[in-house]
Amino acid sequence: MAALSVACRSSAFLACLWQKNSVLAGWFLSALIPFLFYLWLPGLLPENGSDKEEIFLTLVSGAVCLWLFRLTPNFVPAMLVTMLCVLLNVAPRETVMLGFSSDVLFLVLGMFLFAALISVSGLTRRVAIWLVLRLPDNRYTQPLLLFCIGTFLSGLIPSPLGRSAMMTPLAIDLSRLSDDPARQATLQVCALQGGFLLCTVFLTGNPLNFVMLGFLDPQVQFYFQWANWLKSTLVVGVVLISFFMLWLFWRCRSEQGISRDERDFLHTEYHKLGPLNNREIGAILSMTALILAILTMSVHHISLAWVTMFIALALFLFSGLDTEDMRRHVDWPTLIFIAAIVAWGPVIQHLQLDQIITQNLQWLGELFVDNPLTGFLALALVVFVIRLLFPGAPTFVILMSVLISVSEGTAISPWVLGFGLLLLSESFILPHQHGVSSQVESELTNAGMMTSQMRRTFLTSNIWFTLARIIALCVTLPYWISLALI
Structure with missing residues (x-):
């Protein structure tokens, strides 16, 4: 008993010491781990390679440490990697800075401007109060509605970041x-997952879906258009929605709806809003123009990024927004984070790190030949490890080249392997692992709502939905066998 008491006291002392010095310990580990990583790398990389690969991977490991210990905002480590890659001549400047001229950056900026107009016009508050007053008064209605709106937008707007920029202001007002x-945490998770959970189920839900099709031969591309894509992913969608409903029922089991006094107050607030003002009308017209532009893309063939930017800039011409609105409502840290991260994929290809990974993952092919279920479980583990270091898009591009060569020696359709990789690559647990999560966290921080409980809820829900993706992939294998895809 005495030994147990001493052990408990020692554990409590160490826990207290760690809590008081967690920042100092985080900086120490953030300096130590990249140093050890740099010493360990020469044994893993080819001897005929240069030291640039080691430098880049060391810089990335340092950035991951800073993210894990939350020592700085997310964009700071990403920008440090970019700056040091330029200063140390790890890759050509135009390659390292590629993200700052990508369509993704301008698409997200345009969506931020749309979200700013919707927010400053008061339209989100009007819609939020209207929904609370008109919908049935129970604990499940509002979270489920946010999820359904995000799911609807997933079939329409091919950008998880763009959908998040539109959904988050509504979720914050609710x-x-x-x-x-x-x-509050439940509503935010529902808004996040509504615009993101089913992004691989719809062909138009994610730009990477089209990237995956680009790896396949023309005949397969022609077959897997919108309808056949949805038919092939139907079981995955059902399983993911089932996991969401289980999470929602468990999460809302003890939550309370809006009280009678709160509803009376909201009735008064709604009447105070009066008729739609000019900014609200402008927001509705702008959204209508954006939706029409998306639906007619097959006619005008203009990139969504430039359509979005054109409509968003028109808001300034008609005084829908001003420079102060842009300063306050555009999430510049997230934009910088996205621009810096997007360039990691081209840098990896320039350093030929993708070929090194491909050579070391050929054993995956043997697993898929013997048993597809074992192969997908092994792939899930590989993706999880790589995603701790790299964002989803570079991870997908690197591993897709591996799986294309794997599919040639198996009876599995390359689309099945590509979709499985796509589904797993979109999983994330920590905010720095995906731009959508980083964007939501940044906006909640600016709104003063990113509490410790909010962080815990995001973390546990991310783990739950990562598990849901793995199970959905395994459950769908018999369905794909019935479709002759395996």
């Missing part, structure tokens, strides 16, 4: 109508 932190 959250502010409740004083319960748990309820």
Whole structure:
């Protein structure tokens, strides 16, 4: 008993010491781990390679440490990697800075401007109050509605970041109508997953879906258009929605709806809003123009990024937004983070690190030949490890080249391997692993709502939905066998 008491006291002392010095310990580990990583790398990389690969991977490991210990905002480590890659001549400047001229950056900026107009016009608050007053008064209605709106947009707007920029202001306004932190966290997770969970189920839900099709031969590309893509991913969608409903029912089991006094207050607030003002009308017209432009892309063939930017800039011409609105409502840290991260893929290809990874993952082919289920479970583990270091897009591009060569020696359709990789690559647990999560966290921080309970809820839900993707992939294998894809 005495030994147990001493052990408990020692553990409590160490826990207290760690809590008080967690920042110092984080900086120490963030310096130590990249140094050890740099010493360990020469044994893993080819002897005929240059030291640039070692430098880049060391810089990335340092950035991951800074993200894990939350020592700086997310964009700071990403920009440090970019700057040091230029200063140390790891790759050509135009390659390292490629993200700052990519379509993704301008698409997200345009979506931020749309979200700014919707927010400053008061339209999101009007819609939020209207939904609370008109929908049935129970604990499940609002979270489920946010998820359904995001799911609808997944079939329409081919950008998870763009959907998140539109959904987050509405979720924030709905959250502010409740004083319960748990309820606020539930609404934010539902908004996030609504615009993201099913992004691989719809062909138009994610730009990487089209990238994956680009790896396949023309005949397969022709077959897997919108309808056949949805038919082939139907079981995955059902399983993911089932996991979401289980999470929602468990999460809302003890939450309370809006009280009678709160509803009376909201009735008064809604009448105070009066008729639609000019900015709200402008927001509705702008959204209508954007939707029409998306639906007619097959006619005008203009990139969504430039359509979005053109409509967004027109808001300034008609005084829908001003420079102060742009300063306050555009999430510049997230834009910098996205621009810096996008260039990691081209840098990896320039350093030929993708070929090194491909050579060391040929054993995956043997697993898929013997047993597809074992192969996908092994692939899930590989993706999880790589995603700790690299974002989803570079991870997907690197591993897709591996799986294309694997499919040639198996009876599995290359689309099945590509979709499985796509589904697993979109999983994330920590905010720095995906631009959508980083964007939502940044906006919640600016709104003063990123509490410790909010962080825990995001973390546990991310783990739950990562598990859901793995199970959905395994459950769908018999369905793909019935479709002769395996």
